[in-house]
Amino acid sequence: MTLADHAAPAPRPGRRADAERNRAAIIEAATVVFAECGGGVDVREIARRSGVGMGTLYRHFPTKDELLATVLEQQLDTWLTDAYRQAVATEDPWRALTGFFEQLLGNQAGNRAVVESYTATGGPGSACVQRCYALIDQLRVRCADAGVLRPGVTTDDLFLLSGALSQAVLTTAESHPGQWRRLLRISLDGLSSRNAEPLP
Amino acid sequence: MTLADHAAPAPRPGRRADAERNRAAIIEAATVVFAECGGGVDVREIARRSGVGMGTLYRHFPTKDELLATVLEQQLDTWLTDAYRQAVATEDPWRALTGFFEQLLGNQAGNRAVVESYTATGGPGSACVQRCYALIDQLRVRCADAGVLRPGVTTDDLFLLSGALSQAVLTTAESHPGQWRRLLRISLDGLSSRNAEPLP
Amino acid sequence: MTLADHAAPAPRPGRRADAERNRAAIIEAATVVFAECGGGVDVREIARRSGVGMGTLYRHFPTKDELLATVLEQQLDTWLTDAYRQAVATEDPWRALTGFFEQLLGNQAGNRAVVESYTATGGPGSACVQRCYALIDQLRVRCADAGVLRPGVTTDDLFLLSGALSQAVLTTAESHPGQWRRLLRISLDGLSSRNAEPLP
Amino acid sequence: MTLADHAAPAPRPGRRADAERNRAAIIEAATVVFAECGGGVDVREIARRSGVGMGTLYRHFPTKDELLATVLEQQLDTWLTDAYRQAVATEDPWRALTGFFEQLLGNQAGNRAVVESYTATGGPGSACVQRCYALIDQLRVRCADAGVLRPGVTTDDLFLLSGALSQAVLTTAESHPGQWRRLLRISLDGLSSRNAEPLP
DNA sequence: CATGAATGAGCTTTCATTCAT
DNA sequence: AATGAATGAAAGCTCATTCAT
Known part of the structure; x- marks a missing residue:
């Protein structure tokens, strides 16, 4: 791709x-x-x-739904492109993964519809989700190969994390903008190979 | 309290x-x-x-909203009570915190309205949020005092984490029930004192 | 019945x-x-x-359709009842049949929706059509038994005639009210046993 | 003409x-x-x-209506021409009239718009109606002169009959195609001089 | 007090007709 | 002269809320 x-x-x-x-x-x-x-x-x-x-x-x-889907897809697509572009330009695999999440989430700050869509269907249209999966997968493999990723972490885990943090981004958008970055950091640290306990 | x-x-x-x-x-x-x-x-x-x-x-x-608020509040209240009851009965501070989250999230598995409420307003009615805060705070302090909690972690962080994971619980409720526990584990590991880097 | x-x-x-x-x-x-x-x-x-x-x-x-159906059914029902009441009170079988048609058609003079419904579905809701069939059938049998009905005429024929004349009633409602009675007379005369040729 | x-x-x-x-x-x-x-x-x-x-x-x-009118007119015109051509080629005046109706109706089998137009306006545009009138009139006069037509029958009657039977043609188009021919026969028989009672 | 019928603004969607290209 | 995109006034239907019984 x-x-x-x-x-x-x-x-x-x-x-x-x-x-x-x-x-x-x-x-x-x-x-x-x-x-x-x-x-x-x-x-x-x-x-x-x-x-x-x-x-x-x-x-x-x-249909209204079609419009909504198009918007979500295009938006996420743009964000994914941005985030991925920066990730591939980053040498360090861990920083690449980290930066990808940071940028992706930063973009969707305060976007009601995006988070709603996560809730409703597990994400926007599948085409877009596919792509998101693929990109995350690449970054995950890079980290795994470099030995910096906690063993057993799957792409599913990372994708789910993305959705969960979306929620956090929206929740804090108005009252505590930026607080989500702390959560991101925490979660990603939990993903580092420093934490080696097997996952459930 | x-x-x-x-x-x-x-x-x-x-x-x-x-x-x-x-x-x-x-x-x-x-x-x-x-x-x-x-x-x-x-x-x-x-x-x-x-x-x-x-x-x-x-x-x-x-008002419909008032009913919704009442329901959410009462529900969260019940869950909080359950989760807290078990937490205080747990000696190890870390296991107490961990168990609290696990139980709280397990209860709200697949509850659409709860997650929506996080999105909409930053959580259910403030009275309930207050209580949640208070309980989390107690557990956080116990961990901090025991030195098992990553320095700098605030109650806000933990509360926000709770909301974010709610999203994950709902997202995976039907297709991959239980996957959220992996995410919970990851996040909590990121909260352990083993990860000492300062948060943003 | x-x-x-x-x-x-x-x-x-x-x-x-x-x-x-x-x-x-x-x-x-x-x-x-x-x-x-x-x-x-x-x-x-x-x-x-x-x-x-x-x-x-x-x-x-x-549904709008449900309302329409209800109206048509009730209307036709009323008309059928009126027409049938008079028919059973008439001794002469032929006059009974004739009078039934005359009254039924006279009632629906100028009713747009009724004729539309004939066009669309072959008549209003089936329950009502059933009843119309049954009533016409009784009158037909009386005539047949009395030997005044052209041989081979079926209830289907009479029912279809009813719908066709409805059209005529509507068509002439404004410009030539009452002209349909001539057509009715003509058609009914064609149904008398005086016309004995077999039908196609 | x-x-x-x-x-x-x-x-x-x-x-x-x-x-x-x-x-x-x-x-x-x-x-x-x-x-x-x-x-x-x-x-x-x-x-x-x-x-x-x-x-x-x-x-x-x-206008949409103008298109509809044009279509109806042209269609009826074609049919009229066909039906009339055959009628003039028929020696027997009664068979000519009969055949005219049969062909005219047979052509419009199942044509929704035609019947609707009868309902709505008393027939398609006046120009066309004029011609239909004229043709029917010729056939009627031939029959009347030959003494085979019921006395008192007007061109209006015949025209109205045509519209009424159109309805029957459409109604039975799908479920009982061809049944309308029985009705046609019945009505035409009612028009024969064998039925001499005065019309209302 | 309980009931559930009534309300009506608001929602998504369609379609005859017009107008920029 | 041809095209088909744009228009916007309805249309069918929903639902939070009120009110008569």
């Missing part, structure tokens, strides 16, 4: 420019609104903020 | 017995329904399952 | 009086509105005219 | 050929779709099936 696979979506040729602009505007507005208010917002609010009519919105996304 | 403070609510005098019974039935039904379906369920469903009419329900809880 | 089976619906005991009144008001309004405008009207119009809120309407009829 | 009046529309001079082709494609698709689904279909479906854009469709037919 390369980063190029997830570059900005190539403008499909036969597509009108303003349609593409509208689609982008909808996603942008929806991203903000969903993050602020969660997945329960009125679709009208999104239409209003994107400056398009309801029909336009539903032409691009035939 | 003693456990007695949180015993079953003394039947307020002047209150008719059936009113109290209704209130209990509502809470019981709401507990189940909110856990199963999350806070978004139709109030009617709760009325139906408790066998009371809408009017009765709204007489006891003037 | 007796006429008593189709008397006014017995007020179900546990039912509140005003609920029954509302239900009746809804049906009454819906009857008028559907007849005037066809099955495509806005449900709100019915709610407005019956003086109830949308919720009330949907409490009684969980 | 001659048949030539209703031949294929002369290509209006200043009109581009592809425009004419589009118009034809639209009508062809609309004919199928309206027949299948009735007049309530989404205009998009017609645009899709004709392979033209919405704009083109609306350039040719500024």
Whole structure:
């Protein structure tokens, strides 16, 4: 897998420019609104903020759920790309893993819809989860190979940790922003090979 | 603070017995329904399952939110009592802390509303959070005094951890029940004094 | 089958009086509105005219289609009862049959929804169709026994005729009211034993 | 009136050929779709099936209703032409009338939109109705002159009969195809001079 | 006091028609 | 002249809350 696979979506040729602009505007507005208010917002609010009519919105996304899924996927995709880019540029495997989590979580600070989606389905659409898994897996293997990872830690564990910390990020977003970093540090330390007891 | 403070609510005098019974039935039904379906369920469903009419329900809880809050609070209260009871009976401070978390999380396995509440408001009603804080604080102090706790760990950290793991419990409730225990172990290991690096 | 089976619906005991009144008001309004405008009207119009809120309407009829079906069935039921009452009181079998059709069709003059329903489904809900069939069948047998009915004519034929003439009634409702009676006469004459050629 | 009046529309001079082709494609698709689904279909479906854009469709037919009217008119026109052609070729006046109805109805078997149109407006656009009237009138006069038609039967009666039987054709299209022929026979027999009673 | 019917604003979605490209 | 994206006013239906019985 390369980063190029997830570059900005190539403008499909036969597509009108303003349609593409509208689609982008909808996603942008929806991203903000969903993050602020969660997945329960009125679709009208999104239409209003994107400056398009309801029909336009539903032409691009035939269902509210589809819009939500698209937004979540795209968001997580962007974040994953960012986080992974930095991780691969980091020599030290442990710092790579650490930095990946830090960046991923930092991005989704205060995003209601993202955490809701973890709760509802175990994460956004599977395609995106797949990718997240794959990236985490690479980082895990690097750490394992370097002998810095606690034995027995699986990719599932790391993925689950990501979701759990998302919750923490959201919880503290307004009252204690940044506190989640302490939790991240704690958890990651628990993942280091210094802790060798077998996991349940 | 003693456990007695949180015993079953003394039947307020002047209150008719059936009113109290209704209130209990509502809470019981709401507990189940909110856990199963999350806070978004139709109030009617709760009325139906408790066998009371809408009017009765709204007489006891003037708002859906108030009912939700009551349920969450009472539930967490019960769990806290259970978990704390076992913790104080445990000699080893570390095992006490560990067991407390394990029991607390085990209880709320798969409870949608609980995790949602973490997301929405930073936890259930403050009274309950207060108590949770207090209990965690006691356990934390015991560990700190015994020198088994990583320096710098605050009650806030532990509380936040509890919320984050709640998310993990819910996420894995159906597909991988019990996987959260691995995460709990990892996190708690990161809290041991074996990890001495300062937290951010 | 007796006429008593189709008397006014017995007020179900546990039912509140005003609920029954509302239900009746809804049906009454819906009857008028559907007849005037066809099955495509806005449900709100019915709610407005019956003086109830949308919720009330949907409490009684969980779907627009259900309301429509109820209205059609009840209407046809009433008409059938009227028409049949008169038919059984008529000595001459042929006049009984003739009168039955005349009255049935006369009632539904200009009712949009009724004819639409014939088009859509071959008639309103089956329960009602069953009854219509049964009544027509009795009248047909009387005529056949008296030797005044063209041989080979089935109840299906008569039922289909009823639907076809409904169309004619509606078509002429505004421009040539009453013209349908000529068509009725013509068709019924074609059903008399005077026309003995076998049917295709 | 001659048949030539209703031949294929002369290509209006200043009109581009592809425009004419589009118009034809639209009508062809609309004919199928309206027949299948009735007049309530989404205009998009017609645009899709004709392979033209919405704009083109609306350039040719500024309103959905206008398109529907055009389709109905053209369809009925074709059918009328067919049915009339055969009727004039038939020596026996009664067989001519009979055959005309049979063919006309046989053509519109199961055409939702046609029957709907009878219900809605008393028939398709007046131009077409005029022609239908004229044709039926000719056949009626032939029968009357030959003394085989029941006295007092008007062209209005015959036209109304046509609409009523349309309903029957549609009603039985799927479950009992062909049953309408029995009804046709019955009605026509009622129109024969054998039945001499005056009509209401 | 209990009941559950009534309320009505609000939600998601559709579709005839218009308009920028 | 053709395209199909954009529009926005309904439409069907839901549900927290109130109120008559």
